[in-house]
Amino acid sequence: MSNTLFTLQLEHIAHLQRAYASILAEHKLDSLAIYSGHASVHFADDHTPPFQTYGHFMHWVGLADVQHSWLIVQPEKRPQLYLYAPADFWHLPTHLPDEPWVEAFDIHLCSDKNTPPLTGQTAMMGDIESLAISTQPMPNVARQPEALVTALDELRLFKTPYEIACIREANRLAIAGHQAAQAAFIGASGELDIQLAYLGSSRQRESNVPYQNIIGLNEHAGVLHYQHYDLHAPKQRYSLLVDAGRRFRGYCADITRTYAGPDAPAVFGELVTAMIGLKAELVRGVAPGVSFLALHEQMHHHLGEILVANDVFKGTAKQAVAEGVTRAFCPHGLGHSLGLQVHDVAGLRNPDGTPAPAPVKHPALRLTRTLRPGMVVTIEPGLYFINMLLEPLRNTSLPLNWPLIDQLSSCGGIRIEDNVAVTESGYVNLTP
Ligand code: GLY
Numbered sequence: 001m002s003n004t005l006f007t008l009q010l011e012h013i014a015h016l017q018r019a020y021a022s023i024l025a026e027h028k029l030d031s032l033a034i035y036s037g038h039a040s041v042h043f044a045d046d047h048t049p050p051f052q053t054y055g056h057f058m059h060w061v062g063l064a065d066v067q068h069s070w071l072i073v074q075p076e077k078r079p080q081l082y083l084y085a086p087a088d089f090w091h092l093p094t095h096l097p098d099e100p101w102v103e104a105f106d107i108h109l110c111s112d113k114n115t116p117p118l119t120g121q122t123a124m125m126g127d128i129e130s131l132a133i134s135t136q137p138m139p140n141v142a143r144q145p146e147a148l149v150t151a152l153d154e155l156r157l158f159k160t161p162y163e164i165a166c167i168r169e170a171n172r173l174a175i176a177g178h179q180a181a182q183a184a185f186i187g188a189s190g191e192l193d194i195q196l197a198y199l200g201s202s203r204q205r206e207s208n209v210p211y212q213n214i215i216g217l218n219e220h221a222g223v224l225h226y227q228h229y230d231l232h233a234p235k236q237r238y239s240l241l242v243d244a245g246r247r248f249r250g251y252c253a254d255i256t257r258t259y260a261g262p263d264a265p266a267v268f269g270e271l272v273t274a275m276i277g278l279k280a281e282l283v284r285g286v287a288p289g290v291s292f293l294a295l296h297e298q299m300h301h302h303l304g305e306i307l308v309a310n311d312v313f314k315g316t317a318k319q320a321v322a323e324g325v326t327r328a329f330c331p332h333g334l335g336h337s338l339g340l341q342v343h344d345v346a347g348l349r350n351p352d353g354t355p356a357p358a359p360v361k362h363p364a365l366r367l368t369r370t371l372r373p374g375m376v377v378t379i380e381p382g383l384y385f386i387n388m389l390l391e392p393l394r395n396t397s398l399p400l401n402w403p404l405i406d407q408l409s410s411c412g413g414i415r416i417e418d419n420v421a422v423t424e425s426g427y428v429n430l431t432p
């Protein structure tokens with residue numbers, strides 16, 4: 001690990017100490033207890049599904065797989081980390097890395113799953129419902145106070161240089177996986193083998209991925225969150241969509257690439273090229289002061305142009321947007337905030353914490369903010385041939401080229417997704 005990253009991490013922790021001190025003072029709190037969370041066993045079993053540590057805990061602690069642990073934050077005091085580390089011969093015991101951030105905490109290694117001592121006016125955050133304390137009366141303890149959680153979510157929306165460096169590294173590692181996935185597709189592999197090639201080259205086990213990789217061949221490329229990996233390669237290879245990420249020190253990459261296969265009609269390859277161009281253009285539109293909703297609407301306008309230029313829609317781009325045609329081809333939002341969660345917090349709030357929901361016309365949009373320096377967002381325009389959404393348009397007089405659409409439906413769809421940080425003067429694309 002580079003010394004620069006360690007230095008940035010210490011600055012990140014110092015920044016959190018200052019910001020938390022002022023937020024706790026504002027909420028008249030003497031201390032805050034943040035629970036890491038823990039995995040629950042499957043019903044009637046002693047095994048657990050993969051676990052994800054609570055984001056506000058990871059924001060401080062540079063470890064991504066911590067359970068049954070607590071962080072106590074108090075203004076003007078060193079953060080107290082109660083790390084669950086039982087004597088356990090079934091598992092490798094928890095051990096702290098030899099890294100400088102460890103020195104910024106008072107660390108208590110705990111053999112039991114106890115709640116740490118709480119003094120003064122306290123708030124508790126995290127998945128505490130499943131703990132025995134959830135039923136105990138605690139007069140000076142506020143559980144999950146909404147205004148506090150909202151303020152800390154807002155803090156997390158703006159990434160420090162350390163966090164941006166982590167997302168950049170997550171991207172670098174993920175891209176190696178994407179290159180291997182593309183090579184596997186060229187080699188005529190099926191979905192499972194493409195997934196295994198991705199995992200191998202991005203150096204991760206499946207339980208550590210930030211979200212289930214979407215590896216869709218042919219029609220499956222048009223299933224937005226396609227969740228299976230077919231064992232066998234299809235005979236025809238029209239397309240591949242890979243939406244796959246990587247974590248680095250808890251921070252996520254979320255990258256999508258789409259490829260035309262040897263059996264795709266030529267127009268599909270042209271649409272892929274057009275969507276790569278659209279992604280690049282939208283990335284160039286990222287800058288402080290830009291409304292993400294306006295950028296999303298710009299995506300729809302350009303989608304209209306692409307549909308017209310490729311003879312999918314025989315009207316005008318303006319008409320395609322106004323009549324909801326582009327929404328049938330792209331039902332999801334332009335992107336979302338990215339950080340310790342793939343769909344990171346505070347995307348649908350105003351800076352003062354009041355709700356800023358997605359507009360009725362674009363219900364799937366996950367980010368309605370005005371962009372500001374420090375935000376990291378995904379830019380992920382899509383264009384899909386989803387029967388369920390296109391079918392209702394067949395009974396209208398809209399000038400859609402149905403023979404062409406029917407031909408393209410075997411290709412599923414296209415999404416191109418990069419991860420972009422907003423800077424003082426514009427943007428930096430974190431996806432190599
Ligand atoms: N991978 C999920 C998304 O792109 O939002």
Ligand code: MN
Nearest residue numbers: 243254255256
């Ligand atoms: Mn994605």
Ligand code: MN
Nearest residue numbers: 254378380417
């Ligand atoms: Mn995404």
